[in-house]
Amino acid sequence: MKNLLTFIGLAAIMVLSLFLAVITGDYGPWYFAWLVGTTMVVLISAAGAIMFDRQDEEQQQKQGSIH
Amino acid sequence: MDMLINPTVVELSRLQFALTALYHFLFVPLTLGMTFILATMETVYVITGKQIYKEMTQFWGKLFGINFALGVATGLTMEFEFGTNWSMYSHFVGDIFGTPLAIEGLMAFFMESTFVGVMFFGWERMSRKAHLVVTYLVALGSNLSALWILIANGFMQDPQGGTFDPNTMRMQFSSFIELIFNPDAQAKFVHTSIAGFVTGSMFVMGISAYYMLTNKRKDMALRSFRIATLFGVISSIGVITLGDALGYIDGQKQPTKLAAMEAIWNTDYNTVSASWNLIAIPSRSEQKNIFEVSIPYILTPLLTHSETTVIPGIIQLEQEAKPKIVNGIKAMIALKEYNLDRSNTQALSTFKQYENDMGYGFLAMQFAPDQDLKKINATNLPSVLDKTAKDTIPNVWVEFWAFRLMVAAGFFMLALFAFAAYFSLKNEIEKHPTLLKLAMWSIPLPWVACEFGWITAENGRQPWTVFGWLPTFVSASSHSVGYMVFSLIGFTLLYSSFIAAELYLMFKYARLGPQDDHHGHGHGSAPAGGGMAGQPVFAKPSMDRK
Ligand code: HEM
Numbered sequence A: 001m002k003n004l005l006t007f008i009g010l011a012a013i014m015v016l017s018l019f020l021a022v023i024t025g026d027y028g029p030w031y032f033a034w035l036v037g038t039t040m041v042v043l044i045s046a047a048g049a050i051m052f053d054r055q056d057e058e059q060q061q062k063q064g065s066i067h
Numbered sequence B: 001m002d003m004l005i006n007p008t009v010v011e012l013s014r015l016q017f018a019l020t021a022l023y024h025f026l027f028v029p030l031t032l033g034m035t036f037i038l039a040t041m042e043t044v045y046v047i048t049g050k051q052i053y054k055e056m057t058q059f060w061g062k063l064f065g066i067n068f069a070l071g072v073a074t075g076l077t078m079e080f081e082f083g084t085n086w087s088m089y090s091h092f093v094g095d096i097f098g099t100p101l102a103i104e105g106l107m108a109f110f111m112e113s114t115f116v117g118v119m120f121f122g123w124e125r126m127s128r129k130a131h132l133v134v135t136y137l138v139a140l141g142s143n144l145s146a147l148w149i150l151i152a153n154g155f156m157q158d159p160q161g162g163t164f165d166p167n168t169m170r171m172q173f174s175s176f177i178e179l180i181f182n183p184d185a186q187a188k189f190v191h192t193s194i195a196g197f198v199t200g201s202m203f204v205m206g207i208s209a210y211y212m213l214t215n216k217r218k219d220m221a222l223r224s225f226r227i228a229t230l231f232g233v234i235s236s237i238g239v240i241t242l243g244d245a246l247g248y249i250d251g252q253k254q255p256t257k258l259a260a261m262e263a264i265w266n267t268d269y270n271t272v273s274a275s276w277n278l279i280a281i282p283s284r285s286e287q288k289n290i291f292e293v294s295i296p297y298i299l300t301p302l303l304t305h306s307e308t309t310v311i312p313g314i315i316q317l318e319q320e321a322k323p324k325i326v327n328g329i330k331a332m333i334a335l336k337e338y339n340l341d342r343s344n345t346q347a348l349s350t351f352k353q354y355e356n357d358m359g360y361g362f363l364a365m366q367f368a369p370d371q372d373l374k375k376i377n378a379t380n381l382p383s384v385l386d387k388t389a390k391d392t393i394p395n396v397w398v399e400f401w402a403f404r405l406m407v408a409a410g411f412f413m414l415a416l417f418a419f420a421a422y423f424s425l426k427n428e429i430e431k432h433p434t435l436l437k438l439a440m441w442s443i444p445l446p447w448v449a450c451e452f453g454w455i456t457a458e459n460g461r462q463p464w465t466v467f468g469w470l471p472t473f474v475s476a477s478s479h480s481v482g483y484m485v486f487s488l489i490g491f492t493l494l495y496s497s498f499i500a501a502e503l504y505l506m507f508k509y510a511r512l513g514p515q516d517d518h519h520g521h522g523h524g525s526a527p528a529g530g531g532m533a534g535q536p537v538f539a540k541p542s543m544d545r546k
Helices: A002-027 A029-066 B007-048 B051-085 B087-121 B128-157 B176-180 B183-213 B218-253 B255-261 B299-304 B314-340 B345-365 B381-391 B396-425 B433-441 B445-461 B481-512
Strands: B162-165 B170-173 B276-283 B288-295 B464-466
Touching: A002 A029, A029 B007, A029 B183, A029 B218, A029 B396, B007 B051, B007 B128, B007 B183, B007 B218, B007 B445, B007 B481, B051 B087, B051 B183, B051 B218, B051 B481, B087 B128, B087 B162, B087 B170, B087 B176, B087 B464, B128 B176, B128 B183, B128 B445, B128 B464, B183 B218, B183 B396, B183 B433, B183 B445, B218 B255, B218 B299, B218 B396, B255 B314, B255 B396, B255 B445, B276 B299, B276 B396, B314 B345, B314 B381, B345 B381, B396 B433, B396 B445
Parallel strands: none
Antiparallel strands: B162 B170, B276 B288
């Protein structure tokens, strides 16, 4: 049941996103650019932070193996 | 319309609006950008489960909260100012302008403010994912409320979606779709929202740099710095490219603004070799630049994205305005006659014939004897035409330099973010204290760019409140000079105290930095250090490396 609800929820988000993409893509190219661009900037910066943690762990491991 | 308009009152109303708007916009961009940066930090927290990202979200959220409260307070008064100081404007376009303004108010107060409360106080009351959704809704809400006000401003720059009704003497809605998908409104929204992203990034980057320089919570500072620099570098590219698009759209709809922005007095028909002014000292009285440093061959492609489009200069634009002014005078006289006698179909059809130039008739009123267009005759017409035509051009000096300063700040910030992101990605940022200091001292720059951006947009729109339709000079309310001076002083004092409060609180909490305490991992609900009441205490860092 929980899986079904999750599926329905995600499907609704997908339909809404497609709807938004079609409307803004057709009538509002700049709004569309904002939606895509903002998502991209959030994801890239989040990925940058995750990368920082990985670099940090590697550095600590390196230091650990030296000692 | 028959009442004599006092130019001093108009100037004071303009000054008051400019002041309140510029003050208000000191708070807005940080809200627009910080909300998405907080959402980014919290996303990393939800993905990785690392406590430090929750602390970061809460710490930067506290600084955001101070700014948010004052932003709402300064925005409120502006909504009323349209009615109190710009009643003719509100009457003329209220039907159209009121709609996005009302939606903006609803967005700001219902969506944004409600979710802000949940975001601050809901950390321990909901699941991580649910809280993340709330943070995204705050970010979306604040940017959407900006969207509606920018749609309203887009209408002022390029009135789409409305038509003038001679029976009601006001503009009325013809298409809601045209209003919201107006290219000017769209480009304005993306440019302004992304300018907010740049502001948020600079704020977080600069303060994180300060923590690194002072050896405070480097675990948090390094991570915040990484997020802010990446956010900033992409947003700066966005703000520059979208700014270029906005300038391009401006050029098509408001050639007077474009000519003033670039201080182009004479039309250069040799489009290939036309020169772009890097620096200029424009002189209005002499109608030329008394000093300029210009670069040949780049003007046309830079402004028109083509090699062949001719860019009309100010002198040509003034000449082109004259026939419109003549038509506008005819339209306004016919409109007045029609309003005195609604059965006068001849007057109505004359009005319809010249309707599109009606605004220029309004504009000529200020130079007509006793502000009465009927008193214009063959003798005084040339002088009225000359003065009105000159009045269609905004202040070139202000426009040129406001635009230059915004653009210069944009390129400087891009370079700064790019270097900072590069060294952060290499994990070497701490080896570059000069860069860190530069990042810290550059914190005010995005605000400077934003303020000059608004000056470019609104000074360049002059002499109109609704471009081509309603001049600023007829838009104001008929207050007394004394009342205007009194309210101007009142606003200045009130808003200055808001700024002082913001600066005091920001400096205080930024200097204090994210605090370590021993209440465990954020399950307490005692106020943190007297800050946002009820905000959960920051948990002791789990990865404190220093
Ligand atoms: C190369 C860089 C840039 C270009 C070409 C550019 C272009 C423009 C133009 C043409 C306008 C006038 C809009 C109008 O007439 O309605 C404007 C306004 C504005 N700009 Fe910029 N801009 C640049 C950089 C920036 C930066 C770095 C910021 C702030 C971080 C910024 C913030 C603003 C703001 C707040 C406005 C007023 C709101 C609006 O009209 O969108 N701009 N910009």
